[in-house]
Amino acid sequence: MKPVLLLLVSTAWTFTGAQHYYQGLMDYLENRLLAIEDRMQFWHEQSHRYHTELQDFKKLTAETMAGLRSEHGTLSKDLEGAAAQVDRVEREMDYVEIQTSPRACANKADRVVEQEAWGQRESRGEEEDGWEELHSEVSDCVEIISGIRSVKILKRVGSPKGTWTRDPRSSKVYIFNGTSGDIIYQFNSVLDFSRSPGVTGSRQIRLPFDWRGAGSAVYNDYLYYIKQEDEIDLQVVKYDLLGGSVTDVAMFPVESRATVYSLNPETVADLAVDGEGLWLLYATSDSEPNINLAKMDPDTLDIEQIWDTGCPRENAEASFVVCGTVYVVYNTRLASRSRVQCVFDVNDVVISEEAPLLYFPRRYGAHASLKYNPEETQLYGWDDGYQIVYRLTMKRKLLV
Template sequence: MQTKLEGKRHSGYVKGKTYNMSLIIILFLLFGTTQTQRTTPDIMMQYFQRQLQQLEGRMNRCEQDFQQFGQKMYDVFKEIHGQTNKMNVLRSEVKGHVDTVAMRLDRVERDVEYLQNNIPEIAHVEIEDSLLEHQVKEAKLKKSVIPEDKDCSSVLTGIKSLKIVKKAGDTTGSWMKDPTKGHVIYSGFVYYHLADTINEILKVHLSNRTVTDRLLLPGAGRMPAYSLNTNTLLDLAVDEMGLWSIHADPDFGGNLVITKLDHNSLAVEHTWDTNCDSRNAEASFMICGVLYVVYNSDYGGRSSIQCVFDIHDTIYTESTPEVFFPKRYTSHSALCYHPQDKQLYAWDDGYQTIYKLDMKKVTMT
């Protein structure tokens, strides 16, 4: 009996132990499966996040490379544009030099032709006589450009008064009144120096705004016409005789050169080398074929007319007194003479100013 009871106990113990092991295995499998189910999505999410981060980094690098490429292309285009502009400027300068040489060569040829045609046959007459005759012919040519219906019997002797019209604000500017400075309005057309060119003058019809003619003025635009107004390379003016251009010539010591232009065709009628220096000059204007140059200082002061050049040789420029302007502001960026009302229209440091002139009758010889 005891042996049977012990056998039953042993059998029950074994069964209980087996049951406990099964339970442990089941719990382990359940727990392990739960952990696996929980861990697998996390691993996948981490993997995708790493992939997205790598893709985002590649896109950022690609964007940076594209921006760098775009900047390089812009720099290359800018450099090409700058070199093109320099080439255009150099081409205009070379064209201006060529035109200047051609103009001076034409003058020499005309002088030589004149001498060949007018040297007297009498051997004892010296060459000075023919040169004197040539000078007489030149003087007649100068006088012949004066229109018969214009009154040019007076010269400027002083500034009578001034009137300030308004303050515009900008230190540089022009009236845009017929005529104006640097660009003139004359007989229904506007004449102006084309920007970014050395010496090109355009003639534009005011009504239909079309370019009707253009001129490359020989020798102009290689230096500022006035050292105190460096933006003006080529100036234009109108007086009783018509249309004029004014520029400084570095081959002539920086002195001013005036050219009479045909306002219809823009053809050059005649050119005069003056004794008026462009240094410390701020502006100039023409009255009846007489050039009046206004000077000042770098720091601004009282403007004055210190140089006069008369193409008719009727004014003794060496004895001409210095004409002072009334002291107002700094300096003139523009001065233009109106041949109808015979007044000066000025731009004085942002102030639009009108000057009335003192004129004196002279005898034309």
């Protein structure tokens, strides 16, 4: 009887302990579920709050963007109006500058020349006081630029800097893309170039030596370009475009590697062509403040005469020669309107202080090159990759 009692007591105790264990486990699980539910409720509240804030932000962003678009449209209209006003003012300035340009070298004798009365007085043996007859020793041309008649932006091809020019003795056009290389592109005419996509359709000419800078020139089916391999040897190369060979090379010693224009340091020297022949603009050294001019024989490349133009290299971007008169074009490092600010005449007929003012209409940046064509009285300009044609108006030098 006693063992049975002990067995019953032991079973009852075991059952009671198991019941307490399972009850504790259930309580634990219930508490964990309640904690998870609380956490989920918290996450739901946070998500709802974030969603509300996001909606408010999207609404505010949409309103702000709408306001910005409205302000951008208004600003665009204001800028278009300002650009139109600037263009109108520049046209008016160009007109006023042309109309009020100072007369070059005017004195009492000028009126006699303009009235075509000088020949009559000379035949009578009369001579007016103050007249000193000047004989042209270098240039026989009697014209000076009086203004820019029109501007035509032909197209945009190639690098920001380069050269394009037309042979005065033919209709062929030559493209020098960049400031160095050994390939140039030839078109039969300006029209062919304007119609071409890029330089497609051109004749590619590979040169035996690289050209340097934007100072090349073409004259009578010959290419004249600058070759410089070290700091002191400046070479002018004459290349036969029809025969495909170098016909002459002239050495032009300089003291150090100098550039003729401070705004275009790639151009170590500039070759120019006018009705009088071939000219070279250069600087002997970096310490030389002014641009020098040399008259060259286009056949032999001999130097015939040299001048100090007195035109500063500082802020110069390009130059060109017309009838033995050098026109140096200046700008600023922050590109603005290009202007002829210094003029040098090899015959001392025209001087800077009395030459007509000449401003170029503002376009893109600064000219990398300006090449004059005496047959057309036009300038071929390269401005930030754009090829531009300036048609010039001319007048007679007053003392010629």
